[in-house]
Amino acid sequence: MQPSPPVVRPYTDADWPHICRIHDAARLDELRGSAGVDAFLTLEQTAEGEGLFDGALWVATVDGEVAGFAAFDEGEFTWLYVDPARYRRGVGRALLRHALAEAGEDRVETTVLDGNPAALALYLAEGFTVVETRAGKLAGNEAFAATGHIMEWRRAGSAR
Template sequence: MHIRPYQTTDWQAICRVHDAARVYELEASGLADAFLPLEETGAQEGLFDATLLVAEIDGAVAGFAGYTDEELTWLYVDPVRFRQGIGRALVMAVLRDAGKPLALDVLTGNAAALALYLSAGFTIIDTISGKLAGNEQFAASAHVLRSA
């Protein structure tokens, strides 16, 4: 696995990864009807305000992560590559690159993501409710986590 900075040529691959993985995330949280593709929502959700990292395996994009000065904002892994250490490698690369604690939100019900972040040293600091980012017609609750 190779983790590297995002390149504009990765766009279609990260859209594919996001869209496939987002379905799992939303279904786990009881929000399957809230799905919107990255191509429609990425810019308005601040995707390109983040520093983006891409995980590649054998030349193919297997996942990506994005972070700002304060927050891990994006983490998606191709579902055919779930449980292969890609998410963990991306989280660790983000924390290394950021060089300071970061916050993140995990939708309530997304047990797999929550377990990953907790095992990577994040702790739950709050649980919040509000509108789902990117599809505000849906209400959602999320755990707010912070890294050490």
């Protein structure tokens, strides 16, 4: 039996253990190709300092189970993580599309770490473009260096 398509809904406090598990597993994958796993910090360690709850926060569920989450604040995607067991099954795309529609912004920015080709491909496929590549301190764990692609999305018909 094929899984149901992802359903995106607002975050609730009951989602916390699920998004912690998802973040911690997916963040390790993200760091393997970029700053290295020594830079890993758990969601519990970083959520408050990096403003996870500052803007809108959504979760995607598949067959009733939390499969990913995304956060958006002031014209920027600040978090988007998918359960590694559900990579490449439309969860990230559903979260991205939902957030873009809900945010109502004409211009949206995000940063993708260099060495994360799956995330880069998703954002490019959804109309984002790389506007700058910058090396510097890893956001959230400044003891480590990283290179990030600053990406931008513009709503069709909006002025550049």
